[in-house]
Amino acid sequence: MEIKKSSKLLNVCYDIRGPVLKAANAMEELGHRIIKLNIGNPAPFGFEAPQEILADVIANLPNAVGYCDSKGLFAARKAIVQYYQQKGLFGVEVGDVYVGNGVSELIVMAMQALLNNGDEMLIPAPDYPLWTAAVTLSGGTPVHYLCDEGNNWYPDLADIEAKITPNTRGIVIINPNNPTGAVYPKPVLEGIVAIARRHNLIIFADEIYDKILYDEAQHTSIATLAEDLLCITFNGLSKSYRVAGFRSGWLMVSGNKKRATDYIEGLDMLASMRLCANVQAQFAIQTALGGYQSINDLIRPGGRLYEQRELAWRMLNDIPGVSCTKPEGALYLFPRLDPAVYPIEDDQQFILDFLQAEKVLLVQGTGFNWPHTDHFRVVFLPHTDELREAISRLSRFLATLRTK
Numbered sequence: 247m248e249i250k251k252s253s254k255l256l257n258v259c260y261d262i263r264g265p266v267l268k269a270a271n272a273m274e275e276l277g278h279r280i281i282k283l284n285i286g287n288p289a290p291f292g293f294e295a296p297q298e299i300l301a302d303v304i305a306n307l308p309n310a311v312g313y314c315d316s317k318g319l320f321a322a323r324k325a326i327v328q329y330y331q332q333k334g335l336f337g338v339e340v341g342d343v344y345v346g347n348g349v350s351e352l353i354v355m356a357m358q359a360l361l362n363n364g365d366e367m368l369i370p371a372p373d374y375p376l377w378t379a380a381v382t383l384s385g386g387t388p389v390h391y392l393c394d395e396g397n398n399w400y401p402d403l404a405d406i407e408a409k410i411t412p413n414t415r416g417i418v419i420i421n422p423n424n425p426t427g428a429v430y431p432k433p434v435l436e437g438i439v440a441i442a443r444r445h446n447l448i449i450f451a452d453e454i455y456d457k458i459l460y461d462e463a464q465h466t467s468i469a470t471l472a473e474d475l476l477c478i479t480f481n482g483l484s485k486s487y488r489v490a491g492f493r494s495g496w497l498m499v500s501g502n503k504k505r506a507t508d509y510i511e512g513l514d515m516l517a518s519m520r521l522c523a524n525v526q527a528q529f530a531i532q533t534a535l536g537g538y539q540s541i542n543d544l545i546r547p548g549g550r551l552y553e554q555r556e557l558a559w560r561m562l563n564d565i566p567g568v569s570c571t572k573p574e575g576a577l578y579l580f581p582r583l584d585p586a587v588y589p590i591e592d593d594q595q596f597i598l599d600f601l602q603a604e605k606v607l608l609v610q611g612t613g614f615n616w617p618h619t620d621h622f623r624v625v626f627l628p629h630t631d632e633l634r635e636a637i638s639r640l641s642r643f644l645a646t647l648r649t650k
């Protein structure tokens with residue numbers, strides 16, 4: 247008899263590493279060189295980790311051979327508390343921080359500790375798809391609210407409110423956003439907080455890109471605007487410090503914790519069951535968060551990320567029938583293909599056809615739970631030469647599809 251996967255996985259998808267990556271890997275095995283613009287992993291594109299972080303991890307390796315507290319090393323958690331105090335969040339203490347093996351582990355943990363079958367969670371469309379997958383895996387029902395491309399990809403507050411039911415438990419925001427690059431201004435965040443307040447919702451804020459901001463963008467942690475509500479804020483070392491392989495992130499519980507003692511007990515239980523997070527990487531957290539922030543050199547004019555964003559954004563908008571909002575943060579572009587010019591019915595097939603023809607890997611918009619087949623995501627981590635090459639190939643491929 248066939249051995250089948252759990253039915254809990256039936257509606258779980260994670261297309262960033264899904265069928266399109268399998269196809270690219272199969273082509274690589276045949277000897278093709280593929281330009282992979284599918285994953286936001288800075289190191290393979292030549293981004294170096296800050297030296298002092300590496301030095302810390304190496305020096306502390308002999309001290310990191312045992313398990314630590316399930317919630318993480320004290321010094322790391324204390325530094326995280328201080329970081330949020332600097333961002334204007336008060337009333338938090340070391341016990342409110344859980345260090346995890348990346349934000350990924352903590353997203354799954356936060357959903358598993360909360361959701362019962364049929365509970366609903368509001369998630370942005372488009373989203374970073376782990377959120378939808380984690381809710382589904384936990385027995386919850388993801389309900390997607392729209393972000394409005396015509397309004398800088400900010401969340402559509404009316405759509406959020408319209409989708410609330412008696413089963414809604416919380417609202418997820420990803421700010422700065424993956425895949426759109428939107429950074430939400432304070433009034434938008436205040437609007438979300440007002441809705442959460444009216445309907446008694448928990449706010450889950452994924453802020454892993456809070457230091458990757460371009461031009462004049464300012465980041466506000468939504469938790470600072472919602473000290474009367476329960477907020478769970480996520481962040482980590484993977485992106486701002488270019489050490490995604492260290493698997494180090496954290497979750498901070500803030501606001502109305504008194505109402506949530508039972509949920510917090512659930513979080514403690516799940517943290518204990520996986521014993522602790524990778525200890526070596528935790529030695530880097532305190533050093534990472536304090537002092538000179540090398541990411542700032544990459545995001546200002548002349549810096550690598552800034553210039554790569556400029557080039558990719560300009561080149562994409564120069565392709566007939568392609569339009570792309572300029573990202574204010576993060577590492578991605580989420581361009582639109584005008585359906586009148588490119589009538590794409592199956593966007594995964596579009597990505598596979600482009601891969602086959604031009605040896606460049608992108609990810610389809612529906613992989614980010616976008617409800618239409620007219621978008622795709624580009625990672626702008628490669629050097630400008632490689633980005634120029636990849637987008638030129640896209641332009642050439644799209645010319646073969648144009649209907650007018």
Ligand code: PLP
Pocket residue numbers: 286347348349350351374420424452454481482483484490493494495
């Ligand atoms: N959240 C967002 C919005 C992301 O884009 C990513 C990774 O791409 C993660 C979380 C996962 O990060 P980590 O490496 O900390 O697991």
